Structure formats: C-alpha cells, structure tokens
Amino acid sequence: MKLIWAAGLVVCLAPLQAQDEKDHPPNMKTINASMKMLKASLETKNVAEAAEAAKKVEAAFSETRKYWAARQTKDALDWSDSAITGARLAQAGVSDGHWEKVSEGVSKMGGTCKSCHDVHRERLPDGTYKIKN
Numbered sequence: 001m002k003l004i005w006a007a008g009l010v011v012c013l014a015p016l017q018a019q020d021e022k023d024h025p026p027n028m029k030t031i032n033a034s035m036k037m038l039k040a041s042l043e044t045k046n047v048a049e050a051a052e053a054a055k056k057v058e059a060a061f062s063e064t065r066k067y068w069a070a071r072q073t074k075d076a077l078d079w080s081d082s083a084i085t086g087a088r089l090a091q092a093g094v095s096d097g098h099w100e101k102v103s104e105g106v107s108k109m110g111g112t113c114k115s116c117h118d119v120h121r122e123r124l125p126d127g128t129y130k131i132k133n
C-alpha cells in the first residue's frame with residue numbers, strides 16, 4: 001500500500017518539477033547561449049553547430065513553456081509558441097541547407113525576447129532576474 005502511495009506521489013510531482021521557478025533561469029541561459037551560437041553559425045555556415053544550437057534552443061523554450069502552461073499565462077504561451085516555431089524553422093533550414101530559413105527562424109525567435117521580458121521579467125538590484133507572473 002505504502003509503495004503504491006509513494007509511486008503515485010512521484011508521478012504527481014514529476015510534471016510540477018519541470019514547471020518550477022528555479023528551472024527557468026538555467027533554461028534562459030541556454031536560450032541565450034544557443035541563440036549566440038546559432039547566429040555565429042549563420043555567419044560561418046557551420047552546419048553541425050547550427051543544428052546543435054537550434055535543437056537546444058527549441059528544447060529550452062519547450063521547458064520554459066511548461067512554466068507558463070501550468071499558470072495559463074496566455075501572452076507568455078504565445079511568445080513561447082512563436083519561439084518554438086522559429087526554432088523548428090531554423091532546424092528545418094539547417095537540415096535542407098536553406099540558410100535563409102535559418103535566418104528567418106532566428107528573427108522569429110529574436111522577436112519574442114523583448115516582448116516577454118518587458119512584461120514578465122524583473123531585474124533585481126543585484127543584477128539578477130526574476131519572473132513576474
């Protein structure tokens with residue numbers, strides 16, 4: 001009985017953990033680093049780096065999206081979806097060798113950063129950031 005209860009608890013808590021506030025900043029850092037890598041690979045036309053960066057940025061946006069999905073924050077969900085669409089477009093561009101598609105994907109993602117930060121990001125006096133719901 002005890003074991004069944006414990007297993008149930010693990011199943012219930014697992015999705016919650018992915019939506020935890022503390023998981024947000026590491027994912028944003030990944031997004032930032034991957035965007036830089038993707039932009040650099042656009043210049044150098046480095047296929048392997050572009051593929052890796054586009055994949056990472058999609059995964060990180062999908063993770064942060066869970067946070068907003070759990071809170072049903074419509075605007076943040078729309079920006080997240082737009083960024084994910086951009087990341088997928090970039091990946092498609094890398095795999096079929098159409099760099100203009102990669103560039104379009106980068107612009108689509110880039111268009112979401114400031115919009116969401118203006119509404120949902122707060123800069124603390126020590127220079128770190130926190131989520132504004």
Ligand code: HEC
Nearest residue numbers: 024025028032076079080109112113116120121129130131
């Ligand atoms: C859907 C909303 C949303 C989108 C879209 C978004 N961000 Fe963020 N970002 C946040 C929030 C909220 C924070 C503050 C909490 C945190 O640090 O994760 C943040 C924080 C950050 C930070 C600071 C991380 C830290 O704590 O040091 C960086 C860097 C960042 N974002 C980069 C980006 C870039 C680059 C993009 C676009 C390619 C982007 N973000 C798109 C919501 C968003």
